[in-house]
Amino acid sequence: MLAKLSLSFKHITLFLFIFFLLVSFTFDFPRRNQSISKWVPSNEAKKTPKGIATASRLPFSTESAGATIENASPIASQGQPTKPILRDGNTTLLQMAPTYIKAIMDLEDTTFPRLDCPLPNDHRYSYLKADSKDSPQDSTTSRPKYFFALNLHQRASLLPRLFGSIVESMRFLGPHNCALSVIEGRSDDGTFEILSLLREEIECMGAAYYFNTSDTDPEMRDRINPGDRIKALAELRNLALQPLMDCYHKGESTDDTTIIFLNDVAICSEDILELIHQRHHQKADLVCGMDWTYVGPDPTFYDVWIARGMNGDTFFNIPEDGDWNSAWNIFWNNPTALESISAMKPFQVFSCWNGATAFTAKPFLESRIKFRSSHEHECPQGEPGIWCTDMWHLGYGKIAVIPIVNIEYSDEAATKIKDEKGYVSNWMGRGGESDARIEWDSTPPEAVKCMPSYQNQTWLPWGRQLDAQESTPGGVDLV
Secondary structure, three states: OHHHHHHHHHHHHHHHHHHHHHHHHHHHHHHHOOOOOEOOOHHHHOOOOOOOOHHHOOOEEOOOOOOOOOOOOOOOOOOOOOOOEOOOEEHHHHHHHHHHHHHHHOOOOOOOOOOOOOOOOHHHHHHHOOOOOOOOOOOOOOOOOEEEEEEEOOOHHHHHHHHHHHHHHHHHHOHHHEEEEEEEOOOOOOHHHHHHHHHHHHHHHOOEEEEEEOOOOHHHHHHHOOOHHHHHHHHHHHHHHHHHHHOOOOOOOOOOOEEEEEOOOEOOHHHHHHHHHHHHHOOOOEEEEEEEEEOOOOEEEOOOOOOEEOOOOOOOOOOOOOOOOOOOOOOOOOHHHHHHHHOOOOEEEEEOOOOEEEEEOHHHHOOOOOOOOOOOOOOOOOHHHHHHHHHHHOOOOOEEEEEEEEEEOOHHHHHHHHHHHOOHHHHOOOOOHHHOOOOOOOOOOOEEEEEEEOOEEEEEEOOHHHHOOOEEOOEEOOO
């Protein structure tokens, strides 16, 4: 009898031990199974069941650690996208992120103050929509029709408006026909965490989402090696375009893809759609909006270092002492551009970026061009200015400013700009000025102002810098 009781006790003890192990494993499994979000094409990411908690896709950590993209492939490479490992998210910031995600995905959300934007004009932009929802784009086998690209640092407060407008634009155009690529750098305000968690929402829409980080610090690079700031900025822009280059396949048409490259601006979806519309309507290679800043009570055109008119000059005069007191006198020596901007009509320029652009992907996909810094014998200037010069050299000189697209770099200031300059929709039906066709000039200005600093301004033949370069069989040597 005693032996039987002893045996039963052993069985009970063994059963309790096994039960304890099973319970411990069940509670510990989510922590052991946490995985890091990868840079993957949409169809691969969609294999993750929607019901899996976000925590299982992004590890929580009480400390934010930096990470860099290692062994990034060159911009013209072919093959599958690289899969960099992203740093851990900060626990507190990850807990804050869902509120931002909700605001981004729901434009009626009023949690954060942001620029008020109208709904896009369906009649005006309907032709831009994808042909068929039954033929979703697969980022591993074909290129999207619309490729959104951004570089961002420390801009969490702007994300509800900026990404809310991007999401609204993608919904309008057809998410399956869109891709979004973001390079985030060194943020500790929640920008990284918000953009990491945004992946699931974007992919559930049907769009491809490529998110990566970089520790590249342009200002620090410039302090270590003067002149390296532009090189670093060019590298970051190229990283944002890398997924599109990775999806390149020989023999495919390269005419249809439009790249929408945005700065950290407060922008409406109608601004984005108008840029895309004007690129097609004008048969342009590149179109830009007009970005503004407030250095006083009145708005001042911001991107004066990059933008050049068809007379080769800056949009307003800046003397050697750097005084911007003439900023109000825009196009003071360019009557053609002055007439156009006064009538809010699109007009051709030699170069622009201006915070928001839409341009053809063709020269990128053909491996003929990329963003770069200046060579030894070139005018030292910003990477968009160099890129525009390269575009002209390759025959892509249909570059235009769309003056009804006006943007600023904060929600508060953008509201003032919209009050001052008007929304895109305010200019519809006013005699068709915004739809006036540009009479393109295929000849660039003979000379363009080179302004590496306010104290150093000279006029140089536009193509002199290119004459010093050796050409490759694929086009200009832009490396």
